[in-house]
Amino acid sequence: MMRNYSIAEVSEVKTVGIVGGTGYGALELLRFIQLHPELTVTKLFSHRQTGMEIQDEYGHLKELTDLSLQSLSVEEAESLDILFFATPKAVAKEWIPSLANKSMQIIDLSGDLRLSAADYEAWYNEEAAEEPLLEKAVYGLPEWNKQRISNAEIISNPGCFPTSTLLAIKPLKKLILKQNQNMVIVDGKTGVSGAGRTQNPLTHFSNTNENVQTYKTGSHQHQPEMERYASEMTGLNIHVQLTTHLIPMTRGLLCTIYIPLKEGVTIAEVRAAYMHDYQNEAFVRVLPEGVMPATKHVYGSNYCDIGFYLNEKTGWLTVCSAIDNLVKGASGQALQNLNIMNGWDETLGLTGYPLFP
Ligand SMILES: NC(=O)C1=CN([C@@H]2O[C@H](COP(=O)(O)OP(=O)(O)OC[C@H]3O[C@@H](n4cnc5c(N)ncnc54)[C@H](OP(=O)(O)O)[C@@H]3O)[C@@H](O)[C@H]2O)C=CC1
Numbered sequence: 564m565m566r567n568y569s570i571a572e573v574s575e576v577k578t579v580g581i582v583g584g585t586g587y588g589a590l591e592l593l594r595f596i597q598l599h600p601e602l603t604v605t606k607l608f609s610h611r612q613t614g615m616e617i618q619d620e621y622g623h624l625k626e627l628t629d630l631s632l633q634s635l636s637v638e639e640a641e642s643l644d645i646l647f648f649a650t651p652k653a654v655a656k657e658w659i660p661s662l663a664n665k666s667m668q669i670i671d672l673s674g675d676l677r678l679s680a681a682d683y684e685a686w687y688n689e690e691a692a693e694e695p696l697l698e699k700a701v702y703g704l705p706e707w708n709k710q711r712i713s714n715a716e717i718i719s720n721p722g723c724f725p726t727s728t729l730l731a732i733k734p735l736k737k738l739i740l741k742q743n744q745n746m747v748i749v750d751g752k753t754g755v756s757g758a759g760r761t762q763n764p765l766t767h768f769s770n771t772n773e774n775v776q777t778y779k780t781g782s783h784q785h786q787p788e789m790e791r792y793a794s795e796m797t798g799l800n801i802h803v804q805l806t807t808h809l810i811p812m813t814r815g816l817l818c819t820i821y822i823p824l825k826e827g828v829t830i831a832e833v834r835a836a837y838m839h840d841y842q843n844e845a846f847v848r849v850l851p852e853g854v855m856p857a858t859k860h861v862y863g864s865n866y867c868d869i870g871f872y873l874n875e876k877t878g879w880l881t882v883c884s885a886i887d888n889l890v891k892g893a894s895g896q897a898l899q900n901l902n903i904m905n906g907w908d909e910t911l912g913l914t915g916y917p918l919f920p
């Protein structure tokens with residue numbers, strides 16, 4: 564028996580395919596799209612587990628969907644209205660050129676299209692996508708560039724640490740101390756689902772349980788992404804000192820960001836800057852004075868919670884920014900982008916409360 568709780572009328576909705584159909588990003592897309600009135604997932608692509616149903620792989624989907632996993636081909640994909648790539652690096656950039664002319668909307672959750680060719684090759688250790696594709700892809704951070712997203716055919720969905728960090732930095736454009744090289748320190752913490760479903764020694768239970776550890780120090784691929792877009796959005800030349808930590812939890816990501824401000828800037832000016840940029844944004848919650856965010860408060864949701872503290876002696880601002888890495892850090896933001904591309908309310912499918920406790 565199949566339990567159909569979908570609110571979509573299948574004949575009138577846009578069809579969606581997901582590549583990387585067995586991964587965590589895909590699971591989150593399935594969860595949100597099931598509540599979306601304009602969309603239905605019709606194809607799940609897998610390169611390894613074709614022929615089986617997704618409910619056979621994931622017990623939480625039992626009797627909820629009979630979607631099968633199939634191999635990706637241009638022929639199978641070209642009839643779709645929308646295609647998400649929830650795949651590891653270097654997959655989307657190979658497929659998109661043969662699909663991009665099919666009047667299909669494409670959203671890539673990987674890092675393939677976020678950086679310049681030179682930076683991608685240096686930080687991802689892969690050959691970069693062709694320049695026309697890099698130019699065509701729009702960086703999908705809705706609270707920064709909604710207009711460009713609304714006209715985009717291909718979205719490069721931001722990374723999880725950059726989403727949290729860039730949302731914290733953007734409103735401070737006029738308040739950051741101007742130097743030849745503007746230094747921002749980012750102390751990032753993430754749960755293990757950030758590494759996806761594939762087992763690896765870093766995220767193994769024995770290594771993660773009751774342990775806090777840094778990883779990819781000095782080599783994290785999100786450093787150039789933060790630098791590129793923080794510089795573009797502020798007009799400053801921003802350099803980031805990033806340290807990422809793995810925390811023994813499944814979901815959640817919190818960045819603590821240290822930013823030197825111009826002399827004399829007050830906490831009231833800081834608050835005014837955040838309220839100016841975010842009071843009309845559906846998914847950014849600027850917390851009241853003295854309240855700092857927690858990953859539990861955004862768990863399973865598309866919210867980004869931001870709190871801050873100004874040390875008047877040093878002139879440094881501490882901003883804490885919490886998201887769910889799989890939602891605002893990946894699939895939720897991808898769906899928010901798709902809503903904007905189609906002129907729909909950007910919250911469609913994404914209005915569920917965070918899960919607590
Ligand atoms: N997890 C997170 O919090 C975030 C993830 N991202 C990015 O989103 C993307 C998806 O992440 P996530 O879902 O967590 O990753 P997962 O590892 O959970 O899933 C990726 C899926 O991609 C498929 N895949 C693997 N290799 C290939 C290949 N060579 N060709 C085609 N498909 C392949 C696999 O499915 P199958 O074997 O069935 O084909 C796998 O299930 C990644 O690029 C990740 O870096 C971005 C932000 C946050």
Ligand SMILES: CC(=O)N[C@@H](CCC(=O)OP(=O)(O)O)C(=O)O
Nearest residue numbers: 673674722723753755757758784
């Ligand atoms: C715990 C863990 O490994 N998290 C991953 C999350 C980033 C990610 O998913 O990669 P892209 O954004 O580059 O696609 C990491 O820190 O690399």
